[in-house]
Amino acid sequence: MAPDAPAPAPADPVAASxxxxxxxxxxxxxxHIEAVVGLIARHCEQFGFPRKQTALNIPVALTEALxxxxxxxxxxxxxxxxxxxxxxxxxxxxxxxxxEGAGFDLAGCLGDxxxxxxxxxxxxxxxxxxxxxxxxxxxxxxxxxVVRMTLLRxx
Amino acid sequence: MAPDAPAPAPADPVAASxxxxxxxxxxxxxxHIEAVVGLIARHCEQFGFPRKQTALNIPVALTEALxxxxxxxxxxxxxxxxxxxxxxxxxxxxxxxxxEGAGFDLAGCLGDxxxxxxxxxxxxxxxxxxxxxxxxxxxxxxxxxVVRMTLLRxx
Amino acid sequence: MxxxxxxxxxxxxxxxDGQLIVGNRNELKQKVGDELEKGERKVLIDFSRTGYIDxxxxxxxxxxxxxxxxxxxxxxLANLNDDLKTLFELTxxxxxxxxxxxxxxxxxxx
Amino acid sequence: MxxxxxxxxxxxxxxxDGQLIVGNRNELKQKVGDELEKGERKVLIDFSRTGYIDxxxxxxxxxxxxxxxxxxxxxxLANLNDDLKTLFELTxxxxxxxxxxxxxxxxxxx
Ligand SMILES: Nc1ncnc2c1ncn2[C@@H]1O[C@H](COP(=O)(O)OP(=O)(O)O)[C@@H](O)[C@H]1O
Ligand SMILES: Nc1ncnc2c1ncn2[C@@H]1O[C@H](COP(=O)(O)OP(=O)(O)O)[C@@H](O)[C@H]1O
Numbered sequence: 001m002a003p004d005a006p007a008p009a010p011a012d013p014v015a016a017s018x019x020x021x022x023x024x025x026x027x028x029x030x031x032h033i034e035a036v037v038g039l040i041a042r043h044c045e046q047f048g049f050p051r052k053q054t055a056l057n058i059p060v061a062l063t064e065a066l067x068x069x070x071x072x073x074x075x076x077x078x079x080x081x082x083x084x085x086x087x088x089x090x091x092x093x094x095x096x097x098x099x100e101g102a103g104f105d106l107a108g109c110l111g112d113x114x115x116x117x118x119x120x121x122x123x124x125x126x127x128x129x130x131x132x133x134x135x136x137x138x139x140x141x142x143x144x145x146v147v148r149m150t151l152l153r154x155x
Numbered sequence: 156m157a158p159d160a161p162a163p164a165p166a167d168p169v170a171a172s173x174x175x176x177x178x179x180x181x182x183x184x185x186x187h188i189e190a191v192v193g194l195i196a197r198h199c200e201q202f203g204f205p206r207k208q209t210a211l212n213i214p215v216a217l218t219e220a221l222x223x224x225x226x227x228x229x230x231x232x233x234x235x236x237x238x239x240x241x242x243x244x245x246x247x248x249x250x251x252x253x254x255e256g257a258g259f260d261l262a263g264c265l266g267d268x269x270x271x272x273x274x275x276x277x278x279x280x281x282x283x284x285x286x287x288x289x290x291x292x293x294x295x296x297x298x299x300x301v302v303r304m305t306l307l308r309x310x
Numbered sequence: 311m312x313x314x315x316x317x318x319x320x321x322x323x324x325x326x327d328g329q330l331i332v333g334n335r336n337e338l339k340q341k342v343g344d345e346l347e348k349g350e351r352k353v354l355i356d357f358s359r360t361g362y363i364d365x366x367x368x369x370x371x372x373x374x375x376x377x378x379x380x381x382x383x384x385x386x387l388a389n390l391n392d393d394l395k396t397l398f399e400l401t402x403x404x405x406x407x408x409x410x411x412x413x414x415x416x417x418x419x420x
Numbered sequence: 421m422x423x424x425x426x427x428x429x430x431x432x433x434x435x436x437d438g439q440l441i442v443g444n445r446n447e448l449k450q451k452v453g454d455e456l457e458k459g460e461r462k463v464l465i466d467f468s469r470t471g472y473i474d475x476x477x478x479x480x481x482x483x484x485x486x487x488x489x490x491x492x493x494x495x496x497l498a499n500l501n502d503d504l505k506t507l508f509e510l511t512x513x514x515x516x517x518x519x520x521x522x523x524x525x526x527x528x529x530x
Contacts, residue, residue, distance in 0.1 A: 056393040125365035211503035280475035
């Protein structure tokens, strides 16, 4: 390697190959939502996800999933906890929210809050926003009720 | 919850329970070392590791492990790659560097470069710095030659 | 996050600072509710300093809107950034609320 | 990372900007080597703008030190921050090099 004319560094394989997994657990309390959302949005920012995704899609969809997990299961008493797992690459975010509830029928619960008769309802926009703001929404049971959301990075 | 006197938010369970795993792979080329080191040091900073650890212990030990992996195995030709895995919590960093070489006898290779007769040698300080700057250094074979370093967060 | 409430002429102006989400929506509901009980009838909510709003936050806006209308009052929203506009469009709530680009226009529209 | 070389009186002053590690140590070795061939004998390496140094970087400093001494010259190091001092102490290289706290003191020490 000639010191005065070093070969150009090859394209950035660190960013291209990087995969980041986050895992955390919070008590079932809505006051922790913002910290979790901030953490995951910041990691997506560092990966270069566009501003709209880190400021709108990710915070809103994640807040919905977390508040559903917290509010539905909190009623159970018994200090339930919510687990959050995020898996991030250059290309997509996959985030899983796990609560201790019995789960629910995703398709059956998904209404359309934009219908005129629903427009003035206070509730019922959470799952709708999750599907609208994410590319994929899944629910399954695996050591708890898991809601998995996938967002592709669109530039 | 009375709106004018909300209960104080409980201690930060997000930071306390958070676990971050990073995985990446680079071509065996020393020019990628700084990017990998910067990435991992930055994540440790975000976890609140003290400045000395993120500016000295982590960068130097990681640079040693990466350059050993790159320089020892590069000779083999055949576009070898180096894998890096970091596992981070509030309490410690565990980082593994995996090369495609046959491995080496860690105890046998560990000399003492501070002995007077070694002081003017150009080589032989890498493993010594890794053991000095980290709390634990291990080597084993598992889909390649794995060097694992553990650093406890000391405030 | 916090809500600042002040009077401008006969309009109650509410600034939403930070997120309007499940964790603080009741605070907004209560604060504006208290003012309605004191007799306020014109309410302007200013979102120029707002981050994001979740479905609970939208739900509180819907409920306040109805409550104000039922008492013969009027509600205006102002200064939604592009992300918040997207949110109101997605949920079609842009058809339910009277939304102004600036606070001045919102004040004039009462 | 880069190396800036300038003359100050009869002393060659080398600023190490950024890391001194396996990826750029040869550049330092070569640049200082060239100057030695041109007849320079007093060399001061200034670390005030240096990040971290790895064992390869330390190795180059050791080899330059020997080479300069063999040619009847002198090498001084200056402005090591606390982290770099720790590194020189760990490796006992603080006993091999003449290290000054400031550039002025290093210049006076030749
Ligand atoms: N984590 C969950 N556990 C149990 N039920 C859930 C969960 N998330 C959503 N649901 C069900 O889906 C329904 C619709 O949720 P959503 O669209 O968020 O509206 P809202 O929460 O405002 O009722 C909820 O009323 C609930 O029955
Ligand atoms: N990843 C590796 N693969 C094979 N051998 C290694 C590796 N890392 C270290 N070694 C062995 O350990 C020895 C000491 O390494 P080190 O202390 O870093 O000194 P240096 O690399 O300067 O010789 C090396 O010379 C090499 O034989």
